[in-house]
Amino acid sequence: MTDPAKTLCPYCGVGCGLEVLPPAQPNKPTHRDAAGNPLWQTRGDRAHPSSQGMVCVKGATVAESLDRDRLKHPMLRQSLDAPFERVSWDVAFDAIAAQIQTVRQSLGADGLCVYGSGQFQTEDYYVAQKLVKGCLGTNNFDANSRLCMSSAVAGYIQSFGSDGPPCCYADLEATDCAVLIGTNTAECHPIVFNRLRKHHKRNSHVQMIVVDPRRTDTAKAADLHLAIRPGSDITLLNGIGHLLLRWGALEPEFIDGCTQGFAAYTEVLRHYEPAIVAERCGIAVADLETAARTWARAKAVLSMWSMGLNQSSEGTAKVRSLINLHLMTGNIGRPGAGPFSLTGQPNAMGGREAGGLSHILPGYRMVKNPDHRRQVEQFWGLPAGQISATPGLSVGEMMLALEQQRVGLLWIAATNPAVSLPDLNRTKAALRQSPFTVYQDAYYPTETAAFAHLLLPAAQWGEKSGTMTNSERVVTLCPAFRPPPAEARPDWEIFAEVGRRLGFADQFAFASSAEVYREFAQITRGQPCDITGLSHARLAALGPIQWPCPDPETEATAATRYDKRLYARGLFATADRRARFAPLHSNGLAEPPDDRYPFVLTTGRLYGHWHTQTRTGRIEKIQKMHPAPFLEMNPRDAQQLKIQGGEWVEVRSQRGTARLPVLVTQNIGRGTLFMPMHWGSLWADAAECNALTHPIACPISGQPELKACAVQVVPVGQPGSGAIAAPETRPETLPEAAESSILSAAPTS
Incomplete structure (x- = not known):
């Protein structure tokens, strides 16, 4: 065998x-x-x-x-109204290079925008940064991690001086108090949850607290479920901090020796009396006190969060408010303890290491830091000042720039913004304004392909070799085990060839992804994410390894290939090596409910599907598991609106509408609704949750508040079955496109 x-x-x-x-x-x-x-x-x-x-x-x-449904050949058209025609790679590359040169002459380098993906391997990310931020001189490279983890990035940087989750999965089996806030871990990160749940079941002293407006599968396993009102996270966390301070449940030696700003933080906490917090959050005072007492008594507190904190107009503040509790109790840098951001995408961590957001550079460097820019310029062999000192556009800002005709080329790769971005009707209108859009993906059709002028077939998982870094900073080599279909190419090869055609042959003289990784590893030397001790060959020989892994290794990093906790010595990456407390109050939701829009709509993922169904929608077993979108509603809200379970409603916000059947359930509180985010126009009619969401973003992280918007609900009867297996219409079939179709997905055993 x-x-x-x-x-x-x-x-x-x-x-x-x-x-x-x-x-x-x-x-x-x-x-x-x-x-x-x-x-x-x-x-x-x-x-x-x-x-x-x-x-x-x-x-x-x-x-x-x-x-x-694989995209197999480059396809080009002159306008969005014209059909695609198959072209050679030479024609495709020439078209991209010509458009880039035209835009640089007419609009300048900042007229170029690239939007990438946590689906990239680290090698893809790195070559794209070298092309866009280095050779082309614009920081307008953003990734869909902006929608996912950018608030966690900002929170870690502001509190600790550097990005990077400090915890390990081994902490799941070492903690005696797990606080899960803003994460439905059981469905969205199921294997992490399985490890925690086994530990929880086997040890009666281990407590699990879940904070979520919904009674999710995660919440059902908790010892305490705090079903707070959407947007009240900071209030809750400050309320817990207030009680910890009142009870003296602190770690004074750690606070005095390892942190800064505690006095200002305590001044904020005095405003959060339990009765006030309980009323604002919609919970009982007794439950608030139980949560604080459990934290106070625990020997090791592990907190975990995901989109419920990050996707907020106060995302960074929420993350820092959670980190504050760890700092005041010394719960960081030791087994079973620490603030643990659960990353949404397979290589969002690798993207952060490689500089894959518009404000950062490879090796956890910052665009605004002149020393960091100089280091990268010298490493890449570029003239001083080549890298712009101005952070690039976030993806939301790219959409505004399209509206204002400040973009001459938009290059999208391995992501589906025509479903995933907020205020979707406006987003689609902005995408139509693009003079030239390159869309690089493995599949066709997707919703975003309808807005492209040039389609590039990308090799996907299993068809290219590269590395990915998971939520606990473990780097795994992902070798190709089959060739790409037809003319599909790895993303890094596509970016490198464009670089060569633009005259940067020396910068992109890579013969393999192993060579790309070798160069990338060297740019991390001396940085918090130092991986100079890693290579494709070493990962192939030894298996997955957690960073930091410098060359030569230190005694600490050589002791183990993984389970390396950051900040174990209480020294942080700030100038004075101290962590920072953040004295923060909350302004609440960016768009609170009112008389016209009385409900708060929250959104999220389901266990089987992932993001916009580009892959999972083509798998029959998963389609049968989650055949159609739905709207969760509390029974009392349904009764007031005279809606029965299974009946169809129209959900309306200030920006758009969606139609879907209602699931009446006690698992969601009054005044709050839930809608899954997976269904774009390709998979259901008028069921796009982001037609409803608003684009208001955290001012620090740039991450939009996808988790909450104000809506109204109007009954519309029963227009059809709740099981929407597939859309009535699909985008045109490409010449020589994949022979299979969405409607005949492969069965599983």
């Missing part, structure tokens, strides 16, 4: 190890698709330290999408 390929699941940031088996296996039954073609198979890799052999339904079925 052929040895399985060891790789990483390409979905969420948990970073589960997978073993992939080829279709033809002697003496083994072969999985086949509806047409009888043999399928690749996946199973959990028991040797991977992060997942220990566990895998969720997404990872178990991912290989079934490899040959579904």
Whole structure:
């Protein structure tokens, strides 16, 4: 039997190890698709330290999408009204290079915008940064991590002086108090939750507190569920801090020796009496006191959060308010303790290391820091001043720039903004304003392809070799185990070839992704995310390794390949090596409910689907698991509106509408609604949650408040079945596009 390929699941940031088996296996039954073609198979890799052999339904079925609806050749059209025509790669590259040169002459370098993805491997990210921020001289490279983890990035940087989750998954089995806030971990990071839940069940003294407006599967497993009102997170956290301070449940030695700003923080806390906090959050005083007492008594508190904190107009402030509690109690840098951001995408961490947001540079450097710019310029062999001192546009700002005709080329890769961005009707109108849009993806159709002038077929997971870094900073080599279909190419190769055609042959003389990684590793030397001790060869030989991993290794980093906690000595990455408290109050929701729009709509993911269904929508088992969108509503709200479960409603905000059936459930409180975010126009009619959401973003992180907007609900009867298997219409079929279709997704066993 052929040895399985060891790789990483390409979905969420948990970073589960997978073993992939080829279709033809002697003496083994072969999985086949509806047409009888043999399928690749996946199973959990028991040797991977992060997942220990566990895998969720997404990872178990991912290989079934490899040959579904693939984009196989470059396609070009002159306008959005014209059909695509197949062209050669030479024609495609010439078109991109010519448009870049035209824009640089007419609008300047800042007329170029690139929007990337946490689906990239680190090598893809790095080559794109070198091209855009280095050679082209604009920082207008942003990624969909802006919608995911940018508030966590900002919170870590402001509190600790550097990005990077300080915890390890080993802390899941070492904590005696787990606080999960703004995360439905059971559905969105299921393997992390499985590890925590096993520890929780086996140890009666271990407590789990879940903070979420919904009674999710995560909340159902908790010892205490705090169903707070949307937007009241800072109030709750300050209320817990108030009680910890009142009870003297502090770590004075740590506060005095390792932090700064505690006095100003305590001045804020005095305003958060329990009765006030309970009323604002919509919870009982007794429950608030139980949460604070559990934190105070614990030997090691591990907090975890995800989009519920990050996707907010106060995202950075929420993250820092949570970190404050760890600092005041010394719960950081030791087993079972620390503030742990659960990353949304498989390589959002690698993207942060490589500089894949518009305000950062490779190696955890900042665009605004002149020393950092100078270091990168010298490393890349570029003249002084080549890298702009001005942070680039976030993706939201890119949409505004399109409206204002300040963009001459928009290059989108491995993401689907025509579904995922807020204020979607306005977003689509902005995308139509682009003079030239390049869309680089593995699949067709997608909703964003409808706004593209040039389509580039990208190799995806399993078809290119590279690295990914998961939420606990573990780097895994993901080798190619099959060739890309037809003319598809790895993303880094596409970026590098454009660089060469623009005259930067020396900067992009890479013969392999291993060479790209070797160069990238060197640019991290001496930085908090130092990986100079890593290479493709070492990762292939030793397996996954957690950073920091410098060359030569220190005694601390050489002691283990993983489970390296940051800040174990109480020394932080700030100038004085002290962490910073943040004295913060909350302004609440950016768009609170009112008489016209009386409900708060919150959004989120489901267990089986991931993001905009570009991959999971093409897998039959997952489609059957989650066939259609829905709106969760409390029974008393449904009764007041005279709505029965299964009936259809129209949800309206100031920006748009959506129509979908109602799921009446006690799992959500009065005044709050929930809608999954996976359904774009390709998969259901008028069910886009982001047609409703607003674009107001955290002023520090630039992350929009996708988790809350004000809406009204109007009953519309029963226009059809709640099970929308697929849309009535699809974008045009490309010449020589993949033969399979969405409607005949491959079955699973």
